[in-house]
Each structure stands twice: as structure tokens, then as C-alpha cells.
Amino acid sequence: MSPLQVVFALYPQVTQLDFTGPFEVLKRVPGATLTLASRIGGELRADSGITFSGLVRLAEVDTPDVICVPGGYGVTAALRDVEYIAQVRRLGRAARYVTSVCSGSLILAAAGLLEGKRAACHWAWRALLAEQGVAVDEGRVVHDGNVITGGGVTAGIDFALSLTAELAGLETAQEIQLALEYDPRPSLDAGSPERAPTAVRARVQARARQAYPERRQALLDARLRAAAHSLE
Amino acid sequence: MSPLQVVFALYPQVTQLDFTGPFEVLKRVPGATLTLASRIGGELRADSGITFSGLVRLAEVDTPDVICVPGGYGVTAALRDVEYIAQVRRLGRAARYVTSVCSGSLILAAAGLLEGKRAACHWAWRALLAEQGVAVDEGRVVHDGNVITGGGVTAGIDFALSLTAELAGLETAQEIQLALEYDPRPSLDAGSPERAPTAVRARVQARARQAYPERRQALLDARLRAAAHSLE
Numbered sequence: 223m224s225p226l227q228v229v230f231a232l233y234p235q236v237t238q239l240d241f242t243g244p245f246e247v248l249k250r251v252p253g254a255t256l257t258l259a260s261r262i263g264g265e266l267r268a269d270s271g272i273t274f275s276g277l278v279r280l281a282e283v284d285t286p287d288v289i290c291v292p293g294g295y296g297v298t299a300a301l302r303d304v305e306y307i308a309q310v311r312r313l314g315r316a317a318r319y320v321t322s323v324c325s326g327s328l329i330l331a332a333a334g335l336l337e338g339k340r341a342a343c344h345w346a347w348r349a350l351l352a353e354q355g356v357a358v359d360e361g362r363v364v365h366d367g368n369v370i371t372g373g374g375v376t377a378g379i380d381f382a383l384s385l386t387a388e389l390a391g392l393e394t395a396q397e398i399q400l401a402l403e404y405d406p407r408p409s410l411d412a413g414s415p416e417r418a419p420t421a422v423r424a425r426v427q428a429r430a431r432q433a434y435p436e437r438r439q440a441l442l443d444a445r446l447r448a449a450a451h452s453l454e
Numbered sequence: 455m456s457p458l459q460v461v462f463a464l465y466p467q468v469t470q471l472d473f474t475g476p477f478e479v480l481k482r483v484p485g486a487t488l489t490l491a492s493r494i495g496g497e498l499r500a501d502s503g504i505t506f507s508g509l510v511r512l513a514e515v516d517t518p519d520v521i522c523v524p525g526g527y528g529v530t531a532a533l534r535d536v537e538y539i540a541q542v543r544r545l546g547r548a549a550r551y552v553t554s555v556c557s558g559s560l561i562l563a564a565a566g567l568l569e570g571k572r573a574a575c576h577w578a579w580r581a582l583l584a585e586q587g588v589a590v591d592e593g594r595v596v597h598d599g600n601v602i603t604g605g606g607v608t609a610g611i612d613f614a615l616s617l618t619a620e621l622a623g624l625e626t627a628q629e630i631q632l633a634l635e636y637d638p639r640p641s642l643d644a645g646s647p648e649r650a651p652t653a654v655r656a657r658v659q660a661r662a663r664q665a666y667p668e669r670r671q672a673l674l675d676a677r678l679r680a681a682a683h684s685l686e
Contacts (some may be wrong), residue, residue: 245504
């Protein structure tokens with residue numbers, strides 16, 4: 223197996239499960255080296271309140287085979303972090319695979335990495351991604367050339383198994399699926415906006431809508447900065 | 455909603471996804487307070503290599519509503535950690551719900567919390583749990599009175615949604631499922647030992663078998679200590 227470098231480009235208030243799912247899958251790929259990185263390195267607090275330590279600085283990261291950008295409550299602040307977005311752009315332009323989970327695709331869009339691409343997003347943020355001219359795909363895992371994106375949070379596990387099969391072959395992916403006993407059996411059937419009860423969907427969507435105007439503005443500002451930058 | 459105290463009893467080399475899944479689900483239950491605890495508190499390195507910080511000491515934790523014990527490569531060492539097992543027993547005897555994910559049920563057994571109970575376990579460790587007189591159940595989530603146990607790694611998400619429905623009602627569980635977009639669609643079908651190809655299963659099982667004799671001895675020793683303790 224050839225070595226495989228995977229970098230998770232994190233930021234404060236990221237959703238931990240967005241990257242823990244892919245981390246656990248990709249960590250088991252023979253020869254894989256996984257790096258957690260953020261703009262400042264060191265410690266990072268996820269939106270669940272859990273704190274991680276030992277992160278490296280994004281500026282110190284060499285071009286990886288895979289860059290993965292997870293979503294989270296902190297996406298809005300990350301979109302405003304000029305240096306963070308610049309680092310995502312630098313790594314994403316050179317990486318073999320540009321990937322995201324959940325609302326991480328908004329960050330890829332801000333970094334100019336989804337031009338002319340199809341991409342997935344957490345269902346509650348699909349409209350915002352579509353506004354940016356991205357061909358939003360409702361698939362749970364969406365492949366478009368070297369861009370592979372997953373839907374909301376738990377889709378990261380499906381995304382990572384799919385990427386593993388592409389990178390390391392079917393049998394390696396099957397071994398990892400079995401080791402993680404990934405034979406999901408939700409006891410409820412409300413995991414997609416189409417199948418959740420209307421009242422349930424309305425309450426979850428209402429929470430996203432509260433954050434929508436601010437996040438939309440942060441995304442538009444980031445895209446304007448990227449456009450100005452490319453005109454310089 | 456009444457407050458809900460959940461404690462994750464962790465140890466070095468725990469599998470991060472075993473507790474991240476339940477943590478993300480239970481964190482979203484209104485009124486829930488989640489605590490990561492270990493014998494020594496402070497920092498803890500998961501078997502994936504990720505380091506967490508800010509853990510509290512188990513000895514300082516008051517009786518929770520839910521104690522959850524995840525599995526991981528570090529289970530063998532945790533079984534030998536007399537103080538850790540004693541703390542799990544103390545908290546488990548008083549908690550409203552005693553729970554585990556993956557090989558965490560071996561720790562519950564060592565702590566004497568599965569006497570006369572049915573319980574789940576990561577498939578590769580079911581035989582070891584059965585040896586301890588526990589009625590091993592191949593279900594992904596197993597309820598037996600106040601003991602709720604999940605199968606391997608990713609079963610923690612199913613376990614936590616099931617517990618949420620019991621604790622906080624169906625609609626809250628549905629909201630959380632939708633917020634996490636938990637509509638799993640594995641691209642492969644090798645997540646259970648019954649459906650994985652024979653060669654794939656053999657390779658994953660071979661790795662568990664290497665660790666089996668040492669883990670078995672650690673579990674037997676812990677059970678002997680517990681029996682001696684209860685005779686004193």
C-alpha cells in the first residue's frame with residue numbers, strides 16, 4: 223500500500239461526529255496518516271463541548287492526498303476567518319481528493335473549490351449551497367471527479383467507506399466496515415427531511431433558519447474576497 | 455424536561471467513535487449534562503491517536519442517570535485497572551441506566567453489573583462475554599431492565615437514539631435523528647459477521663484472536679477480584 227496522507231481542516235465549534243466518523247474509518251486504511259489541523263493548532267473545542275489537543279497548524283501542512291472539511295456550528299465563524307479559508311484553498315487546490323461532510327461543503331464553496339461541481343450538504347443548508355451556483359445533490363455521498371462530499375453529520379461514515387473503497391479497494395473497505403460493525407439499524411425512521419414527521423422537520427429547520435442570515439452573509443463575503451483575490 | 459446526567463467512563467486507548475456517537479446524540483437531549491471521566495482525569499488518548507482534554511476524575515463524579523462504558527483497544531488494560539473497575543461498579547450500581555457500546559460490555563461484566571442480564575457486545579468479543587455467564591444477545595441494541603447495551607462501535611448511535619426515545623420521548627429522538635441526518639446508506643454490505651465475505655471476516659477475527667488470550671485473562675482476574683471483594 224502506498225502511504226496516504228489525510229488532513230482534516232478543523233475550526234472552533236466544529237461538529238465532532240462529522241470528522242470522528244471518517245477519522246475512524248480512514249485511520250484503518252493500511253498506510254494512512256491522518257492529521258487534525260486548524261488555523262492556530264493546539265487545542266480545539268468542538269460544538270459538543272469536547273476539547274481536543276495536539277492539532278497542528280494548517281500553514282505547516284504539506285499537500286495531502288485527501289483534505290476533509292467537516293461541518294458544525296462554527297462554520298459561520300470559519301467562513302469569516304480569511305486565513306483559514308486561504309489554507310483550505312491552498313490545500314484543496316493541490317490535494318488528490320477534496321472532500322467534506324455536512325455543512326463543510328459551504329466552506330469548500332467559499333474556498334472556490336466547488337466551481338462547476340456537484341456536491342452534498344446537510345439537508346438544512348442545501349439551499350444556501352445552491353445559491354452559490356453549486357449543483358446541490360441530495361445524495362448521501364456525492365462523487366464528482368476528485369470532489370467527494372457527504373450529507374449531514376453521520377453521512378461522514380458512508381462517505382469515508384466509499385472513499386476507502388476507491389482508494390484502497392473493496393476488501394479493505396469491507397474489513398473496516400466489519401471491524402466497526404457498521405450495520406446500522408436506526409430504531410426510528412426520521413433521518414431524512416422526506417421521511418421525518420412534518421412537525422419534527424419544522425422544529426429542526428427553524429433552528430437552522432435562525433443561523434441562516436448570518437451564515438449566508440459570511441459566505442457571500444468570503445466569496446467576494448475570493449473573487450477579488452483572483453482578480454488581483 | 456428534568457436534568458439528565460450522563461457520564462462516559464473512559465480509559466486510555468478507548469475507541470473514540472464508540473462514545474462520540476452517543477455523545478452527539480445525548481448532548482442534544484434538552485436538559486442533558488454530559489461528562490467525560492477517567493480514572494486520572496485530564497488528558498486521554500483514544501486508540502485512533504486523537505487526544506482529548508478536560509476530563510474529570512471518576513472518583514469525583516456523583517451518581518449519574520446514565521453511565522456509558524465504550525469499548526476499544528484499551529479494554530484489556532482497563533480490566534486490569536482495579537480502581538477504574540471499582541469506580542464503574544460504584545457508579546453503575548447507583549445509576550438509573552447502565553449502558554455500554556462495543557467491548558464496553560466486557561467492562562460492565564468485570565464490574566459485576568451484568569449478573570443475570572442479557573447484553574450486546576462487538577461481534578468478535580461475544581464468545582468472551584458469554585463465557586462470563588452473560589446471556590449474549592446478537593441484537594444491535596439490547597434492553598434488559600435498566601441495562602442497555604450496543605453492539606460494535608457504530609452501534610453506539612443506534613443505542614443512543616433508542617435510549618433517547620426512552621428517556622425523552624419519540625419526538626425528541628426523531629429531532630435528533632434528523633439533525634444528525636442519520637439515514638445511513640452504507641455503500642457496502644459487510645457490516646455484520648453474517649453478511650461479510652468469509653475471507654474478510656476471517657481477517658478481522660484473526661486480529662481480535664491475537665488479543666483474545668490476554669483480554670480473557672484480564673477479565674477472569676477482574677471477576678475473581680470482584681468475587682473476593684464481595685466475600686469480604
